Amino acid sequence: xxxxxxxxxxxxxxxxxxxxxxxxxxxxxxxxxxxxxxxxxxxxxxxxxxxxxxxxxxxxxxxxxxxxxxxxxxxxxxxxxxxxxx
Ligand SMILES: [Zn+2]
Numbered sequence: 001x002x003x004x005x006x007x008x009x010x011x012x013x014x015x016x017x018x019x020x021x022x023x024x025x026x027x028x029x030x031x032x033x034x035x036x037x038x039x040x041x042x043x044x045x046x047x048x049x050x051x052x053x054x055x056x057x058x059x060x061x062x063x064x065x066x067x068x069x070x071x072x073x074x075x076x077x078x079x080x081x082x083x084x085x086x
Contacts, residue, residue: 004010010020019027030037047055 001011001015004012004020004023005018006023006026007020010022013019013021013024017024
């Protein structure tokens, strides 16, 4: 039947239509909520470089906290093969 003109991944809804079921649903949501959909898309799904760096920093801090907790546990329990750091 042909691929959807928007996502170019799924089959079109019908022979005379241009979009698949999922993209048609997005079109209906866009008609229903208007410009709020673009704002939501920009604030929820798209991250600028500053936001990406913030996420990377947060993940690094969490990784360090986890390592510190393992170190404290090993210091407290003493070293043996069961609490060996992965
Ligand atoms: Zn589609």
